[in-house]
Amino acid sequence: MSPTITAFAKSPDGGKGLARDMRVRWALEEIGQPYDVRLVTFPELKQPEHRARHPFGQIPTFEDNGLTLFESGSIILHLAETHKGLLPQNADARARAISWMFASVSTVEPPILELQTARFAEGDKPWTPERLPLIFDRIRxxxxxxxxxxxxxxxxxxxxxxxxxxxxxxxLRVAPSGLLNEFPTLLAYTTRAQSRPAYQRAFAAQLAVATAQYSPT
Amino acid sequence: MSPTITAFAKSPDGGKGLARDMRVRWALEEIGQPYDVRLVTFPELKQPEHRARHPFGQIPTFEDNGLTLFESGSIILHLAETHKGLLPQNADARARAISWMFASVSTVEPPILELQTARFAEGDKPWTPERLPLIFDRIRxxxxxxxxxxxxxxxxxxxxxxxxxxxxxxxLRVAPSGLLNEFPTLLAYTTRAQSRPAYQRAFAAQLAVATAQYSPT
Incomplete structure (x- = not known):
């Protein structure tokens, strides 16, 4: 049995690979682990069946052999601990790589989430145009x-x-804002990562969901 | 040699245990591992010496036997992997506990950080009084x-x-706002955790830094 992950039935980004299932798909491709996907609609995210998988009603989740996990970081760490290819063998290098996993969601992502919140949850507020430059500076x-x-x-x-x-x-989630272009080093870094075959397979898989969604048949 | 962590020389909370070194101190107390503390001033946080420990110029960090880590989550996970007492032995229960570690910083903390940002970085902005209830609702x-x-x-x-x-x-970082009182279940949960002897030892240790700081001698 392959593990099953969840993803948005209709991702808000229309298949640009910005939803968090992309991280898990990419990790699964890096280790060569086939997987099934359960697509979840927005109403279903908040239903008890999905809340049992994810207490906060989000994606992605991971189910394998009776184990259910949520949070992309912990799913990827679980895959890294049970397969080769995602963490170094050397114990110290492995611990440092895990520092970067936490840094991504705990230190770098929060101001990026704040930008999304400003644009969507507070997009109609009169203060938002004046706040955006402050948030940009925090991301910078x-x-x-x-x-x-x-x-x-x-x-x-x-x-x-x-x-x-x-x-x-x-x-990549902040790339649509144009901010990443101000940092050539980081643009080269993300491009380097995106050229990995595993990234490309994962990207194609999530794009196929969006394409099927919008197909005329 | 005991490991060395870093903490604020002068914590903004004046010893209320809200700075992130508290998490690491608590974990060290849970496993009974003595530790040394290097106190870092605000200017020192942004100097190359500390940036080499923590690329984002924050606390806490962890140094032990040539290994340097940052991010409270990864430090605590490292302690949990090398000592008993912080993660279950059962592999599935262990993976689930790590989901909660990531959920704490990746899903629950971001709106709490947004509240701190609104109060401090945007405390003087005309829109902040009107924004606070929106942020409270996201935390709720x-x-x-x-x-x-x-x-x-x-x-x-x-x-x-x-x-x-x-x-x-x-x-606990959101408790000063009063929001935690709206959720008796969570208030009981935090109180239960705070009654652990390891929590109390860690709290006393960080308070001692603040007390020494403000002592008249």
């Missing part, structure tokens, strides 16, 4: 620090890891 | 979902774990 601060750390290296630590996978996906 | 949504999951259980999964430790500390 994190991107600048990340670019400084990366320098001219290919990856955050010695080799590609789940830390890069998660960080790159967080960065 | 997460707290409500968490309270529903918890129900009348003592802990998020079968037994106390690093997932509870991190979630409780995130919740």
């Amino acid at each position: 601060q994190r991107l600048g620090e990340l670019a400084t750390h990366l320098g001219d290296a290919d990856w955050l630590d010695d080799a590609f890891s789940a830390g890069d996978l998660m960080m790159v996906h967080v960065l | 949504q997460r707290l409500g979902e968490l309270a529903t999951h918890l129900g009348d259980a003592d802990w998020l999964d079968d037994a106390f774990s690093a997932g509870d430790l991190m979630m409780v500390h995130v919740l």
Whole structure:
């Protein structure tokens, strides 16, 4: 039996790979693990059946052999612990890669989420146009620090890891704002990651959901 | 040699245990691991010496035997993997506890950070009084979902774990707003965690830093 993940039946980004199932699909492709996808509609996200998988009514989730997990970070860490290819063998390098996994969601993503909240939940508020530059500056601060750390290296630590996978996906979520273009180092970093065959297979798989959604048949 | 963590030389909360070194201190106390603390001033946080430990110039960090980690989540996970007492032995229960670790920083904390940002970085803006109720509602949504999951259980999964430790500390950061009082289940949950001797030792240790800071000598 293959594991089953959940994804939006109709992703708000229309298949641009920005929803968080993309991270898990990519990790599954990196380790060569086939998987099934259960598509969940917005109303279904908040129903008890899905809440039993994800207490906060979100995607992605992961089900395998009686185990149910939520949060992309913990799903990817679980895959990394049970398969080769996502974390270094060396114990110290492995712990450092996990620092980057947490940094992606805990330090870099929060101002990016704030931008999404400003645009969607507060998009009609009179203060939003004046607030956006403040949020941009908070995102820039994190991107600048990340670019400084990366320098001219290919990856955050010695080799590609789940830390890069998660960080790159967080960065791609801010790309539509144009902010990533201000940091050539980070643009090259995300492009490098996107050229990985596993990324491309995962991207195609999530795009196929959107394409089927909008097909005329 | 004991590991060394970093903490604020002068914590903005004046010793209320809300800074993120508290999470790591608590985890170290749970496993009975003595530790040293390097206090870092605000200017020092942004200096190269500290940036080498923490690329984003924050606390806490963790140094042990040549290994340097940042991010409270990854430090606590590292402690949990190398000592008993913070994660269940059963593999599935362990993976679920790690889901809660990620949920604490990735799903529950972001709206709480948004509240802090509104109060401090945007405290002087004319829109802030009108925005605060919107942010409160976003926090309430997460707290409500968490309270529903918890129900009348003592802990998020079968037994106390690093997932509870991190979630409780995130919740305590919103307690000063009064929002936690709206959720008796969560108030009982945080109180239950705060009664653990390890929590109390960690709290006393961080308070001692603030007390020494403000002592007249």
